[in-house]
Amino acid sequence: MTTMKNPIIGALIVTNMMIAFGRSNLCLARCNRCVPAFVSVSLDSSGYRSKFNSLLSTKDPSPPTAPFHSTTNAQIVARRNEINRAKRQSRQKSLEKDRERNYKLRTLFSQESQNAAGQSEVGSPPPMFAIKLVTDRILRTELKMNGREKRGRIFVERPSFDTDIDEESRKEYPSTSLKALKQTVHEFFRRLKKSTYLLSASLPVLDEYGNVLMYDSDDEDRETAGTWSLKSDQDVQHAFQETEQFFLEQQQQGDGGMKRPTLILFVTKDPDAPLPPPPPPYLENMPDPNSSPTMTMLSFYAFPPNEGIADPESTADQLKRLWRPFRALGRVYVANEGVNAQMAVPTNVLSNFLQCNTLSPGGGGELSHVLGRYMENGINIDPVPVDMEEFQANPAFKNLHIRVRSQIVADGFDKPLDWQSAGYDMPPLEWHEKLKEAREKADKSDESVPIVFDCRNDYETQVGKFELAEPLQTENFRDSWDVLKERLKDTPKDTPIMTYCTGGIRCVKVNAYLTQKLEFTNVSRLAGGIIGYDRTLGEQAPSEEPMFKGTNYVFDGRMGRRITNDQLGTCLTCGCKTHLVSNCKNENCHKRMVQCEYCRDSFFGTCSEGCKTRVVNSRGSTATDMEAENKVYTNLDDYSSGHSTTTPSLLHEFELNTKAFMPTGAHMVSGATQGTFLKMIASMTREGRVLEIGTFTGYATACLLEGAAIAGRVSGFNQVGSRSGGGPFVLSLERDRRAMGLAVAHLKVMSEYGMGDEGSNHAAKLRECEHADFDKESVTYEYAGIASCQLLRVNDALATVEEMISDTSSDSTKPFDLVFVDADKTRLMEYVNALVSNDRVLKKGGLIVVDNVLWKGLVLDVNGSENESDSDDELSSESSSKSEKEHIRKNRRARKLANKMHRFNNAVVRDDRVEVLLMPLRDGLSLIRKK
Numbered sequence: 001m002t003t004m005k006n007p008i009i010g011a012l013i014v015t016n017m018m019i020a021f022g023r024s025n026l027c028l029a030r031c032n033r034c035v036p037a038f039v040s041v042s043l044d045s046s047g048y049r050s051k052f053n054s055l056l057s058t059k060d061p062s063p064p065t066a067p068f069h070s071t072t073n074a075q076i077v078a079r080r081n082e083i084n085r086a087k088r089q090s091r092q093k094s095l096e097k098d099r100e101r102n103y104k105l106r107t108l109f110s111q112e113s114q115n116a117a118g119q120s121e122v123g124s125p126p127p128m129f130a131i132k133l134v135t136d137r138i139l140r141t142e143l144k145m146n147g148r149e150k151r152g153r154i155f156v157e158r159p160s161f162d163t164d165i166d167e168e169s170r171k172e173y174p175s176t177s178l179k180a181l182k183q184t185v186h187e188f189f190r191r192l193k194k195s196t197y198l199l200s201a202s203l204p205v206l207d208e209y210g211n212v213l214m215y216d217s218d219d220e221d222r223e224t225a226g227t228w229s230l231k232s233d234q235d236v237q238h239a240f241q242e243t244e245q246f247f248l249e250q251q252q253q254g255d256g257g258m259k260r261p262t263l264i265l266f267v268t269k270d271p272d273a274p275l276p277p278p279p280p281p282y283l284e285n286m287p288d289p290n291s292s293p294t295m296t297m298l299s300f301y302a303f304p305p306n307e308g309i310a311d312p313e314s315t316a317d318q319l320k321r322l323w324r325p326f327r328a329l330g331r332v333y334v335a336n337e338g339v340n341a342q343m344a345v346p347t348n349v350l351s352n353f354l355q356c357n358t359l360s361p362g363g364g365g366e367l368s369h370v371l372g373r374y375m376e377n378g379i380n381i382d383p384v385p386v387d388m389e390e391f392q393a394n395p396a397f398k399n400l401h402i403r404v405r406s407q408i409v410a411d412g413f414d415k416p417l418d419w420q421s422a423g424y425d426m427p428p429l430e431w432h433e434k435l436k437e438a439r440e441k442a443d444k445s446d447e448s449v450p451i452v453f454d455c456r457n458d459y460e461t462q463v464g465k466f467e468l469a470e471p472l473q474t475e476n477f478r479d480s481w482d483v484l485k486e487r488l489k490d491t492p493k494d495t496p497i498m499t500y501c502t503g504g505i506r507c508v509k510v511n512a513y514l515t516q517k518l519e520f521t522n523v524s525r526l527a528g529g530i531i532g533y534d535r536t537l538g539e540q541a542p543s544e545e546p547m548f549k550g551t552n553y554v555f556d557g558r559m560g561r562r563i564t565n566d567q568l569g570t571c572l573t574c575g576c577k578t579h580l581v582s583n584c585k586n587e588n589c590h591k592r593m594v595q596c597e598y599c600r601d602s603f604f605g606t607c608s609e610g611c612k613t614r615v616v617n618s619r620g621s622t623a624t625d626m627e628a629e630n631k632v633y634t635n636l637d638d639y640s641s642g643h644s645t646t647t648p649s650l651l652h653e654f655e656l657n658t659k660a661f662m663p664t665g666a667h668m669v670s671g672a673t674q675g676t677f678l679k680m681i682a683s684m685t686r687e688g689r690v691l692e693i694g695t696f697t698g699y700a701t702a703c704l705l706e707g708a709a710i711a712g713r714v715s716g717f718n719q720v721g722s723r724s725g726g727g728p729f730v731l732s733l734e735r736d737r738r739a740m741g742l743a744v745a746h747l748k749v750m751s752e753y754g755m756g757d758e759g760s761n762h763a764a765k766l767r768e769c770e771h772a773d774f775d776k777e778s779v780t781y782e783y784a785g786i787a788s789c790q791l792l793r794v795n796d797a798l799a800t801v802e803e804m805i806s807d808t809s810s811d812s813t814k815p816f817d818l819v820f821v822d823a824d825k826t827r828l829m830e831y832v833n834a835l836v837s838n839d840r841v842l843k844k845g846g847l848i849v850v851d852n853v854l855w856k857g858l859v860l861d862v863n864g865s866e867n868e869s870d871s872d873d874e875l876s877s878e879s880s881s882k883s884e885k886e887h888i889r890k891n892r893r894a895r896k897l898a899n900k901m902h903r904f905n906n907a908v909v910r911d912d913r914v915e916v917l918l919m920p921l922r923d924g925l926s927l928i929r930k931k
């Protein structure tokens, strides 16, 4: 293939991924004036097309100079790779050393056990020494050693004295060289610095069975044991020779307690060791960050002048080291141009953390070259600390990530601007007054109103902004320049322009652009951004109405802090007003979106039907498993449902429909855990015949029907069950027409579309329709070609049950395997009596499940008396307001019902005709088996 597209390159010949060019590869990237000289460049197939296309471009014969940050990026990546490689190599080296040592020891152990099996002669020394290590009290306190660390046992190899080992190699054995011995001790007690301790040794003292007695290094007995100071290689060799001698003597005397020569090694603090450096002032008397009850969110940034940060990698390492004691979490970027941090710090060490970052070098601060006085507006602290439990349940950050980047805010400029010259940094209260003035002017249509730019992206400005502000409506920060250029093209250069963003950092760049590139002369920015404004107004002018309305979007797990209750956002999926921003839960989409709570629930946290289906389908995938593994649970109910098989999404839609159409009764729905239990128990029955008393909106009915179908399949039924014909069948009784209307719609969807995605999509659509009361007597649906379900409207379920008992006609209802009693809670014993006293409705051996038997835990407070106090004293009290009276009435009703429930529990457990298991599942379920 030959092409003449580029007049300067002239000819370009491509043969099998080899391109022959008319100038050197190096010059190709830099200039287009060089004299052609043929070189060949081989490309891999993936790089081929893009490189080839860029070469063919006629717009600019030379590829554009790379923007400065892409060059910086390449350097950072190269440096990081180099560091990683070095780390890998040293890890590999120490791993190999460890492996070698372990292998050696294993071999020696097996050699030893062969000796023990009688294959070696008495008198030959075993190949290993055991060393019992004891540290002294001072060292232990100083180095905060505890438990395992205060004493221990190590094994060292005995050099073979019989073979020729040169002096140098002998020095590698801890039993011959002080250096090697100290190294071995250090490897065991990692905290020990080699230069700060002394070693002394003694022979072991044995008990009457030959076992080595251990004592503390501070014990007085130690003196009597006789110790040698180990100060030279000779001392070490002498100690080990004595040890070996002692062992052989014991063996010859037949005192075979010790398996191998054992030496006691005392590790004591060297009184002449140099003192460790004192801790920096900000760490003195610092409380334990792990015991902080709250976390404080904060952010800060710095643009150090002149050369900025000369070595971002080492600054990042320094920050990691200096911040480690605070147990801070967050996301921090370090670049040549500065530092940008969003963090969560345990509140009890917040002042220490602030000191660490702001102290001058004279005062013990190590960060003044990158933070300290260069921090624009200091550290922006969120005024409301987050409770630790809440933080752990929904962490804003999980780790502390300190990353080196080419820029701390990606701006897309080819060359950095001067960040030190970025307009006036306006204090928040001045900003507040200026905006109030501007509002008055705007009301009077005064033309001297300043331009106020909201420099954040559109998803941020949608949920909250300052009055009068013009959002730039960008998707990415780097789009700001074109928007500003276009918006200000006819604006006089001395027009006052005020800018703001979340914490202030973006406005440094925007204002640098406005002054340096667009040459505006009256530019100011809100110092500390919205976070600083929120805090300052709250602290210094709490009575002032904030000029910022709605929610300040923040870049951590909270995704927003409400400043006023205004809901400025429009839900992406339903169009209603909301203040919530989230990311689509479909990991591959992850779109940031404004979505109301209701849609977030019904779309499973995703942005669209497509993403929702993806998320539902990927349940059980590795990603979800990992999410579940990492999830922090704060109560056992959540933990239990998090570790139970996921319920079909159809049932979730039923719950949402119930909330939408019958909000006051929505709490009555069985819910996921209980629903799964009901399904399982129904699936374990012989025939899958279930009676439900109290349908409500059909949640439990659906679960029971699914269980009945499973039971039918397991039992090998080959035709659909029915009320009078036997087989898998659910009969559900309800008296409320409105609830039944929804239950009918739900069971219809389940029967027609199943419990999968199709079913749940149709169930979700029910919320878009008008909801109608049920105006018939009954309706029957088939499910999965094997079970059927009849929803029957009744006046009183107990009367219907009694009617079924007395019906002896040929087409009467065939008895059930399982009855779920979930209706009027005051007559539970009557239901149980009716079901147990004959086998017409419930089969012999059949099960009854009764719900709410723990009545919100109130059964524990029941006084046991038969008559609950009906006194109206509380209600008649004149001081009680209407809402208080309502509260008292509800409380009294709850107490009465708890009393009834308690009496039922007492009665049923004493009934000989049944066996009872009361399970603390949800609100308490009683499983009652008819004997």
Ligand SMILES: C[S@@+](CC[C@H](N)C(=O)[O-])C[C@H]1O[C@@H](n2cnc3c(N)ncnc32)[C@H](O)[C@@H]1O
Binding pocket: 668, 669, 670, 671, 693, 694, 695, 696, 697, 698, 699, 700, 701, 733, 734, 735, 736, 739, 794, 795, 796, 797, 798, 822, 823, 824
């Ligand atoms: C707790 S709800 C049932 C919830 C349903 N089992 C579920 O798990 O989704 C109780 C229902 O029983 C109905 N109910 C109460 N007393 C009744 C009675 N005597 N006869 C028929 N239905 C009754 C109520 O109208 C209400 O809808």
